[in-house]
Amino acid sequence: MTNTQQVDLQVNIPAKSSLHYPIMIAPQLLTNWQSWIKDYAPSKKIIIVSDSNVANLYGNNFCKELNSAGYQCQILHFTAGEASKSATTKLELEEKMFSFGCDRHTLCIALGGGVVGDLAGFTAATYMRGMNYIQIPTSLLAMIDSSVGGKTAVNSSYGKNIIGAFWQPQAVIMDTELLKTLPREQIINGFFEAVKIFLTLNAEQFNFCCTHLDAILNLEQAPLVQVLREAVALKAHVVEIDEQEQNLRMILNFGHTVAHALEKLSDYKVLHGYAVAIGMLVEAKIAELSGLLGNSDYKLISEFLAKLGITPQLLAGYKITELIFAMRGDKKNKNQQIVLVLLSGIGQVKNIDNKVAFAVDESIIEAAFLNLMT
Ligand SMILES: NC(=O)c1ccc[n+]([C@@H]2O[C@H](COP(=O)([O-])OP(=O)(O)OC[C@H]3O[C@@H](n4cnc5c(N)ncnc54)[C@H](O)[C@@H]3O)[C@@H](O)[C@H]2O)c1
Numbered sequence: 001m002t003n004t005q006q007v008d009l010q011v012n013i014p015a016k017s018s019l020h021y022p023i024m025i026a027p028q029l030l031t032n033w034q035s036w037i038k039d040y041a042p043s044k045k046i047i048i049v050s051d052s053n054v055a056n057l058y059g060n061n062f063c064k065e066l067n068s069a070g071y072q073c074q075i076l077h078f079t080a081g082e083a084s085k086s087a088t089t090k091l092e093l094e095e096k097m098f099s100f101g102c103d104r105h106t107l108c109i110a111l112g113g114g115v116v117g118d119l120a121g122f123t124a125a126t127y128m129r130g131m132n133y134i135q136i137p138t139s140l141l142a143m144i145d146s147s148v149g150g151k152t153a154v155n156s157s158y159g160k161n162i163i164g165a166f167w168q169p170q171a172v173i174m175d176t177e178l179l180k181t182l183p184r185e186q187i188i189n190g191f192f193e194a195v196k197i198f199l200t201l202n203a204e205q206f207n208f209c210c211t212h213l214d215a216i217l218n219l220e221q222a223p224l225v226q227v228l229r230e231a232v233a234l235k236a237h238v239v240e241i242d243e244q245e246q247n248l249r250m251i252l253n254f255g256h257t258v259a260h261a262l263e264k265l266s267d268y269k270v271l272h273g274y275a276v277a278i279g280m281l282v283e284a285k286i287a288e289l290s291g292l293l294g295n296s297d298y299k300l301i302s303e304f305l306a307k308l309g310i311t312p313q314l315l316a317g318y319k320i321t322e323l324i325f326a327m328r329g330d331k332k333n334k335n336q337q338i339v340l341v342l343l344s345g346i347g348q349v350k351n352i353d354n355k356v357a358f359a360v361d362e363s364i365i366e367a368a369f370l371n372l373m374t
Contacts, residue, residue, distance in 0.1 A: 024172070026174075028177055029175035042105055047102055048075040049093060049108060049119070051077055051116050053080045054080070055075055076093055076097070090154055093120075103131075107132055108124045114141055114142045116138075121152030140186065140191060144228065144231050160268075176221060176224055180219060189272065189273030191273070192280075194209070197234050213307060238252060251356045258323070261323050262279065263275045283343070292342050297346050315372060323369060339357045
């Protein structure tokens with residue numbers, strides 16, 4: 001063989017095998033950690049990454065119990081809040097992990113909300129080129145949304161979540177008891193993500209949410225577990241088909257184009273789930289004005305969202321031109337056109353060969369905002 005000969009090799013990376021991990025959903029899973037820990041901690045060395053709130057509520061105690069049982073565990077926590085989701089905190093974590101002697105066989109446990117999950121997940125993705133981690137999400141948003149799918153990231157001054165990696169956990173352990181300490185506003189914030197999934201993918205579950213709303217928000221275990229199980233199964237299914245967000249996974253962006261504009265214009269003062277909920281209201285109106293969503297379905301959606309405090313009044317104070325300008329910066333957009341996921345009914349979206357995001361004329365977007373804001 002000469003140097004000039006081309007060699008064609010094929011690498012058969014079993015890309016999808018990384019997606020095979022269990023998601024456990026039940027009360028008391030953290031208290032009963034003995035039932036699952038052995039499957040994930042081969043070297044007895046464990047690092048728990050958490051934030052200041054969750055460390056105080058659960059993490060410190062969990063770490064103490066692990067040490068009493070013969071594990072070598074250390075908890076690393078940072079100040080709770082989005083501001084900690086940075087490269088600086090990641091570096092601090094890494095340095096502490098090196099000084100504790102963590103290697104690739106150390107188990108990293110992300111115990112907390114989406115901030116902890118994203119930061120610990122991204123740290124695990126790059127520490128010694130990748131270490132195992134499990135997610136124990138403690139906020140409803142993290143359970144329904146951020147702990148499943150393998151997206152990990154930190155923020156930079158150039159934008160949110162723009163430095164990161166796809167890195168799948170070994171398992172996701174959702175202990176529904178942990179939600180009892182979560183403020184109600186945060187419960188509703190996370191619940192909107194389930195609403196988004198059901199509105200785009202499953203009418204039956206959306207109806208279940210309509211009829212069991214109080215029970216779900218009061219954290220009654222049976223309806224809560226049902227919502228989690230169904231939302232997570234649907235999300236996992238979408239992610240399985242489209243891990244890298246090429247086509248179908250875009251469906252999870254319903255409500256998000258408007259949400260991102262609202263978050264940007266409010267300087268991220270609106271909680272993400274609430275921004276998505278307002279986004280769902282506006283994007284449902286856009287689908288109605290586009291002739292895709294029936295008026296009775298739109299009414300059902302807007303009445304349901306109103307019960308959760310989401311009304312057009314929340315758009316007061318925003319300028320339509322500024323909202324549309326901000327929407328033009330969305331990363332889904334193509335050829336300088338705003339691209340949206342459009343409902344074609346409850347539980348379904350416009351879908352052509354798994355393409356689910358479509359360019360929408362700005363005049364329709366403007367008309368939707370005008371309709372809601374006047
Ligand atoms: N990776 C993804 O796919 C994905 C998807 C959606 C959102 N996210 C990210 O998730 C983050 C938002 O997640 P979040 O809403 O969980 O925010 P968060 O992690 O900041 O948690 C919200 C607040 O609740 C507290 N908390 C968490 N669990 C608690 C509990 N059981 N009891 C009492 N307090 C508790 C936290 O300390 C924090 O103060 C954002 O950074 C967002 O970018 C990521």
